[in-house]
Amino acid sequence: MTRHHPLFRASRLLPLALLAMVGARPAAAQSLFEMQEGVETRWASGENPTGARGAGGQANGGRKGSPTVAIPAGESRVLAQETGTSGTVRRIWMTFPDRGPQMLRGLRIDMYWDGASTPAVSAPVGDFFGIGLGRTATFQSALFSNPEGRSFNALVPMPFRTGMRIVMVNESGRNLDELFYDVDYTVGDRHGPSALYFHAHWRRERQTTLQRDYEILPRIAGRGRYLGTNIGVTVDTATYYNTWWGEGEVKVYLDGDRDLPTLAGTGAEDYIGTAWGQGQFADLYQGSPIADEKAMQWAFYRYHVHDPVFFQRDIRVTIQQIGYLAPHSREPIVRAGRPLYRAGPGRVEMDLSKDGKFERADDYSSTVYFYLDRPESPLPPIAPVAERVAGLERSGQ
Structure with missing residues (x-):
């Protein structure tokens, strides 16, 4: 054999x-x-x-x-x-x-x-x-x-x-x-x-929901391996201006996990192996080929080849939408007078004079790659083309 x-x-x-x-x-x-x-x-x-x-x-x-x-x-x-x-x-x-x-x-x-x-x-x-x-x-x-x-x-x-x-x-x-x-x-x-059989699934939320994590991979049953993902983020600049978007943690719920995951990361740029912000780079298993601060768009990937993520019963993969308010990005937020809500339970307004993490909602899309012990999955069809292309003119292409 x-x-x-x-x-x-x-x-x-x-x-x-x-x-x-x-x-x-x-x-x-x-x-x-x-x-x-x-x-x-x-x-x-x-x-x-x-x-x-x-x-x-x-x-x-x-x-x-x-x-x-x-x-x-x-x-x-x-x-x-x-x-x-x-x-x-x-x-x-x-x-x-x-x-x-x-x-x-x-x-x-x-x-x-x-x-x-x-x-x-x-x-x-x-x-x-x-x-x-x-x-x-x-x-x-x-x-x-x-x-x-x-x-x-x-x-x-x-x-x-x-x-x-x-x-x-x-x-x-x-x-x-x-x-x-x-x-x-x-x-x-x-x-x-x-x-196992190879699977890939695309989804998008043009505006994520405050305090509800974006699902990279909705829960599926079976036995297999999460291979990784590429994610695209377009910042809601009308609301958040040029504030940092990438404090959200990737979480992997394995084999019966519900309220809390077995695997938890420490931030978006951390998940793809970089730190203190996210510039343009491309490595074998992690990278951010697009880091466009003018358009406020990022496209990045992480592939679990040497660090496999196996599941025996079911799996769900998410990423939080959490930003950070820092001195260099505070002025337009204060001038607009819109509240930001502190990262955490409930809806607690931040003191805009201080640095800190806050809940946010941006445009997220992703393709997830995984192997499964069956040739079909219960994931829904991808969105119609109008929803897939809406708002992409910001890329300038």
């Missing part, structure tokens, strides 16, 4: 030495020079949409006749599909000319495993590939990258047992005349009972 990638195993994490061997770019956990018997490689693209043997590059006499596919407004396209076989999606790459907010949020990518009727993955294409807010940026992480701000790469291993289907839906209201893409996968992989 082939060895399974440590990311989607339900059992305990493989030794760190093995993770070091596979490196930053997830691939099969076997050595590079080991042959996997019965496993074959496929590439699905415009030049070979079915990934079939000996069927690539037929158009124009084999001289690059079909490098792109078109998806008219309101239509969908199957990017890759296999039936009656096991396998693993190993890499997805794509690009298209129009990378503005309407297209990045209007294109939806759905993924189905083992004949499921509802997708395990459903997200706007830009958000799925690691950055929200309808924006792009140059960055590299262990799981996603955008080398020059013009393309989209995913390297998350996605196993299936009896088939898979990856679909792009164009809800942008605009024709997509050129989509370049590759879905690189193998067939014949033998996945044992501990192999």
Whole structure:
């Protein structure tokens, strides 16, 4: 039986030495020079949409006749599909000319495993590939990258047992005349009972609620692994001006936790491994590719590869909306005369002459990534495109 990638195993994490061997770019956990018997490689693209043997590059006499596919407004396209076989999606790459907010949020990518009727993955294409807010940026992480701000790469291993289907839906209201893409996968992989299914879910609250934590991952039942998230924050500058937004703690409720979580962080920038504010950076497992103080927008990510978050019964992941009032940001708040409420229980007004943490409500969106012991989850469909794109003009794109 082939060895399974440590990311989607339900059992305990493989030794760190093995993770070091596979490196930053997830691939099969076997050595590079080991042959996997019965496993074959496929590439699905415009030049070979079915990934079939000996069927690539037929158009124009084999001289690059079909490098792109078109998806008219309101239509969908199957990017890759296999039936009656096991396998693993190993890499997805794509690009298209129009990378503005309407297209990045209007294109939806759905993924189905083992004949499921509802997708395990459903997200706007830009958000799925690691950055929200309808924006792009140059960055590299262990799981996603955008080398020059013009393309989209995913390297998350996605196993299936009896088939898979990856679909792009164009809800942008605009024709997509050129989509370049590759879905690189193998067939014949033998996945044992501990192999989990990859899921991704997008959600947004254009204005969060005071003292109610934003749900990165609403509660789901099952056995699996929380892989991480990318989050986009647009500050409500009409209310909070340029005050700091990122004091909120990430909390992970595991296996029956209700009132209090088992895992609790210490702040938004702390969760992604930085401190004392949040500038632009991109590391393998944590980063903030967008830190735009002019637009007051931040997009950041954290992936739990070396620090796995397993759950045996259920899981829920949240982040608080808590800000900090400091001397450099106090003047417009005082001039406006609006109350701020001290972070904590109840609604207690702050003394605006003093520094301190306060409850706030901003625009949050997120894509969460996780593995689950089943190919479907009870999470709802993502919001309609109008809600996905509303207010994104602040990005200036």
